[in-house]
Amino acid sequence: MMACGSRSNEMVDEFEKLVIRMNPPRVTVDNASDMTATLVKVDSANKYGTLLEVVQVLTDLKLTIKRAYISSDGEWFMDVFHVVDQDGNKLYDGQVIDRIEQSLGAGSLSFRGTDRCVGVEAEAEEAQTVIELVGRDRPGLLSEVFAVLTNLRCNIAASEVWTHDGRMAALVYVTDADTGGGIDDQDRLDRVKRLLRHVLRGSSRDKKSARAAISARASAAPHAQRRLHQMMRADDGNGEDGGGRSLPVVVEVEDCAERGYTLVNVRCRDRPKLLFDTVCTLTDMQYVVFHGTVIAEGSEAYQEFYIRHLDDGAAASDEDRERLRRGLEAAIQRRSTEVLNRSVGTMTKHSH
Known part of the structure; x- marks a missing residue:
């Protein structure tokens, strides 16, 4: 069958x-x-x-x-x-x-x-590995994430980070700092995930509120902003309900x-x-x-x-109509908060 x-x-x-x-x-x-x-x-x-x-x-x-x-x-x-x-x-x-x-x-x-990814030419995508991060937003979190990756000899080619209602979702595009190519060593990737999950959890004991995953090579990864929407929608329910800066919708x-x-x-x-x-x-x-x-x-x-x-x-x-209404409202509001883009050594902060 x-x-x-x-x-x-x-x-x-x-x-x-x-x-x-x-x-x-x-x-x-x-x-x-x-x-x-x-x-x-x-x-x-x-x-x-x-x-x-x-x-x-x-x-x-x-x-x-x-x-x-x-x-x-x-x-x-x-x-x-x-x-x-x-x-x-x-x-x-x-x-x-x-x-x-x-x-x-x-x-x-x-x-x-x-x-596909922020600030990176298409021909460089094949060599990049994509890391997906979801967790509770807090001051200094991104710096801690980048520090861990740097210590693990990962070169950060680009990243895009969204925050909304006390939550953070990020796509980080990395290469091997020594070879400039993708990272294929599974033991090393597992260590990257384990340490990043530890950073994302911080002092929180809620292990379900943090997630680190290795997605794919950038050339095969989904459209970055579509993927960030998917990640934040899957994370709905973990937020603090009230970012205070959302647009009326x-x-x-x-x-x-x-x-x-x-x-x-x-x-x-x-x-x-x-x-x-x-x-x-x-x-x-x-x-x-x-x-x-x-x-x-x-x-x-x-x-x-x-x-x-x-x-x-x-x-x-x-129930279906209410779920759809909430999904659309959240998608509109989360882009209304500030988005952080990091691209090849530069850091810019702007509002969408």
Whole structure:
């Protein structure tokens, strides 16, 4: 039975690949239709996660999405994004336009984000090992983590650290300080994990509140910011409930049974990467966006999504809707706190 099920899944995967090959993604970058923004239109065969991959590419290129119209009902995915650069201008840089077309257009059977780890060139990723850390936030914690790694002859190539509600999640990209390559010695990696868990626990006796893991080589690791969302969502319930600096967020999740959907409305102050955070959460909680409207042209952002769960259709129960509401609210608020980035010998602190 298992072998039969495996063959069935393989047949489905091959069919999806065939559909994509027969209907390759089409991307159009339009600078004529809107006076204030560039329109990026993406049409492709629909598959789970397509919306997140497109938003991820635009976000990694540091573009601001002012409006978006999403439709993926049926076998086809059709989206229109109104985007501007970091200065609020339309896109006239030919290199940026080429990157959009190459990342989202024909020839890319699976969309790829442009950045995996902070501040590191793609060609250096193969040699890096990724360490995942989750624990209680406290003053001096990051310095202690870096000191342990330095003492263990680990060179810190880059890291990204998020903190929210008294909790910390971090991705640290390291190489062997002597060879410059990845760290493959399992005994050494086990020692790294053991000592880092000790540092993360500090004086706390709650061993479950700290976690250190060796994820993968950077070239094979998930998108960094998506992974940080996943780590912090998995850690929900360990926080101190009240960081005090979170932005006011209104998230409404309603049953729309007559249309076979769950309706999600999000209203909050606009900020960079807001759409990535909400779509990332919906995707990782296994919801599919069938229709959506995003408006973020002033100080406030409005997002409306008609969704269904990947397995069970609409989120039918009150418990499911409340879990989804809390997940979206947390994803929006955690980016609103300060994020710490360390990249190859430099330390910068900035707010998202």
